[in-house]
Amino acid sequence: MTSARSPSEAAPDPLAQDPHCRDFLRHLTSDKGASPHTHRNYRQALSEFSAWRAKECGEAPPKWRDLVRDDFRAYLRSLGRRGLSPAAVRLRFSALRSFYRFLVRRGGVEASPVRHLSLPKPARRLPRFLTVEQMLSLLEAPSRAWAAVEDKTDRRSRESDYLRDTAILETLYSCGLRVSELAAMALPDIRWSEQVVRVMGKGRKERLLPIGGHALRAIQKYRDRLPATSAKAQAVFLAHPDRGAAISPRVIQLRLKRYLVSCGLDSKLTPHKLRHSYATHLLDRGADLRSVQELLGHAHLATTQVYTHVGMDRLKKAYDAAHPRAK
Numbered sequence: 001m002t003s004a005r006s007p008s009e010a011a012p013d014p015l016a017q018d019p020h021c022r023d024f025l026r027h028l029t030s031d032k033g034a035s036p037h038t039h040r041n042y043r044q045a046l047s048e049f050s051a052w053r054a055k056e057c058g059e060a061p062p063k064w065r066d067l068v069r070d071d072f073r074a075y076l077r078s079l080g081r082r083g084l085s086p087a088a089v090r091l092r093f094s095a096l097r098s099f100y101r102f103l104v105r106r107g108g109v110e111a112s113p114v115r116h117l118s119l120p121k122p123a124r125r126l127p128r129f130l131t132v133e134q135m136l137s138l139l140e141a142p143s144r145a146w147a148a149v150e151d152k153t154d155r156r157s158r159e160s161d162y163l164r165d166t167a168i169l170e171t172l173y174s175c176g177l178r179v180s181e182l183a184a185m186a187l188p189d190i191r192w193s194e195q196v197v198r199v200m201g202k203g204r205k206e207r208l209l210p211i212g213g214h215a216l217r218a219i220q221k222y223r224d225r226l227p228a229t230s231a232k233a234q235a236v237f238l239a240h241p242d243r244g245a246a247i248s249p250r251v252i253q254l255r256l257k258r259y260l261v262s263c264g265l266d267s268k269l270t271p272h273k274l275r276h277s278y279a280t281h282l283l284d285r286g287a288d289l290r291s292v293q294e295l296l297g298h299a300h301l302a303t304t305q306v307y308t309h310v311g312m313d314r315l316k317k318a319y320d321a322a323h324p325r326a327k
Helices: 019-030 036-057 069-081 086-106 132-147 159-175 179-183 213-224 249-262 271-284 289-296 301-322
Strands: 196-200 206-210
Touching (some): 019 036, 036 086, 069 086, 132 249, 132 271, 159 179, 159 249, 179 271, 206 289, 271 289, 289 301
Antiparallel strands (some): 196 206
């Protein structure tokens, strides 16, 4: 087995000598408000293409202005030989398309060679979601967990943590938030009397969302139990009751996992599945697709339409079970 590289022998960064890529990645963060996750994925995609181009043609960094569609068709074929899924391929080309749009706007190139490139179609995967009954059980899980704590004087078991978790779950389900949006919520974002909350979504796009009374009461109860010093913190949900730092998305995921297990549900379900549940339940109860699109902050209606397939699948099952001439 080969030994690990020493720091001095580490593989060079394919983007180190590429000012176009560095400018684009700075633009993603400073101008577009891209999440760290998006920034990491796009950087990786550009690094992979640059490394492939250097290996195939000895060109480092790539001469972006001179590349043509056939160059990217060759790259597409190389990804296929690696056995990448359609989603993984599309993610890489999404980064390349965004990069070329940036170059066109800056005058670095005249046209994008990847704009109309045919990509493998992604497999249609219906979103997983919880039933209303499962969701209600999950919302009650933190209070059940606190009731089961035997030594309530133990500082490792603080009631405020369970109240916070209840408020987090109620807010996720009430508003259909992304976990990053919830973690970033600040007290001035909540308009208590109007029962709406201001959310900063992807690309720093702001939207106002209704927030239900159950969620607002859960937030207020949690905030009332915080120490006076922490109660002044602007972040709605704190990582620790004695400090003002906001909770991280990762901690939210870990806490959710605990409650899923306690409810006998799949511990691999993510906070995003609560967003799926929110959308599915709204459509099942008669909400129109355009309204759900706005609530979710989707740029395109097609992104929201996947939830109609979920509803139709359930309708078909009900039809098959109930109609005497269904089969």
